[in-house]
Amino acid sequence: MRTGGRTFFGHPWGLATLFCTEMWERFSWYGLRAILATFMAASPAHQGLGLSQETAQAVVGVYGALIYLVALPGGWIADRILGARRSVFWGGFVIMLGHISMAVPVTSPVFVWLGLLLIITGTGLLKPNISVMVGRLYPEGDDGRRDAGFSLFYLGINLGAFFAPIVVGGLAAGDRWHLGFGAAAVGMALGLIQYVWGGRHLRGVGERPGVRLSPGERRRFTVLAALGTAVALVALGAWAATGTLTVDRLTVVITALILVVPVAYFAYILLGSHDLTADERIRMKAYIWLFVAAALFWMIYDLAPSKLLFFAADHTDLSLFGVPIQAATTQSFNPLFIMIFVPVFAVLWVRLGTRVSTPQKFGFALVMVGLSFVVMAVAAALAGAGRVSVWWLVLVYLVQVFGELSLSPVGLSVTAKLAPEAFKGQMLGVWFIAVSVGDAVGGQTGRLGRVLSEPAYYLVLAAMAIVAGVALFLFTRRLRAMMAEHHEPGMR
Structure with missing residues (x-):
């Protein structure tokens, strides 16, 4: 890989592209995070969802949990289907749509839940794969510069995290929640614009999947993904039909399912031969x-x-x-x-x-x-x-x-x-x-x-x-x- 040409504090200029993309993505994430619980607990008279603080805390917990959990399938999709570069773009695009959905100034909570679902999905594609791209900017054996590059990259994360609550929280003051959500959408949009604009500096990093799915594997994946989605929707629909489905109970079920994941995984490793x-x-x-x-x-x-x-x-x-x-x-x-x-x-x-x-x-x-x-x-x-x-x-x-x-x-x-x-x-x-x-x-x-x-x-x-x-x-x-x-x- 060439190391000459324009640099970003002595690093490949592609790091500047990824630095800014991650900074703006974290701006959108931490901006939403800073007002989400108080928005949910605010009464409808104050343009909120009217949930109890207990339920709002549970929702925010499950939302954060799913963000980290979907990093696993997000990394797999990049490795086998999209490649890291396209995964980051489409992830950011879906995140932006999620924030836009939440910014729609209507009283129905449907757009809020849709927005959170989109943000979770998009973050699963973007978050793990942008870090992979940072590492691939450097040639093999250049571990010292790679470590220093990640330090700069993490500075971008914390810059976004620092300014987001101040900006988004200020805009959302006075029950202007949707204005705050809109600011998060603008932040992600700015990240996407400079990601596309600076894409030429990435020098082909992440353009292709590591091991692309064969046509047969792709068909099986499509069928399994569709089947899993259908089963989840049918189960939720059946639960809703009983009249017992509530946001609070749903968070309990999701938490229980999340707890099963590490137990099953460690059991699989230790109880199998491998x-x-x-x-x-x-x-x-x-x-x-x-x-x-x-x-x-x-x-x-x-x-x-x-x-x-x-x-x-x-x-x-x-x-x-x-x-x-x-x-x-x-x-x-x-x-x-x-x-x-x-x-x-x-x-x-x-x-x-x-x-x-x-x-x-x-x-x-x-x-x-x-x-x-x-x-x-x-x-x-x-x-x-x-x-x-x-x-x-x-x-x-x-x-x-x-x-x-x-x-x-x-x-x-x-x-x-x-x-x-x-x-x-x-x-x-x-x-x-x-x-x-x-x-x-x-x-x-x-x-x-x-x-x-x-x-x-x-x-x-x-x-x-x-x-x-x-x-x-x-x-x-x-x-x-x-x-x-x-x-x-x-x-x-």
């Missing part, structure tokens, strides 16, 4: 513990756009340095702290080397996210006497980011390391299933509010995370042995 060695089976058993820990982390961490957003709207004095802000703006705290502390943690992990193991990093992450909810419990107790300062949420997000930067960067790495040889490619998608499980279950935790006070709710979740984190510390030696991860004191 020519796995004894060491590979032991490493997979260790990975299951890390998978559960990650799911528990995301269960709490991804309550930001629902439970914590409601707290911001209902119980905080929305003012920073004397400047009024929207509740949605609090969703910008997280990406801001990520951009500030990513370089710090990158240096820290290099200096610590293997003295800090993967189980210890996961354990620290769980303790941090647990402590963040201890802070939330204190804030919720104080809120019983009136609104509290929004700086409580600033502190919560700061502590949570310390946890994320201890767990998220090593997640894919440890997944690749522990994956059996026969499942190397597939297992990378399993990490996203952990996020999916966490989001889905986290959405259902709102039901605890029926039996727990607000401070007690946060303390229960905090205790779960802290106990799990401490357990990882206690069993670190055992897990390291199972993972064949050795401590080398002399390394830096």
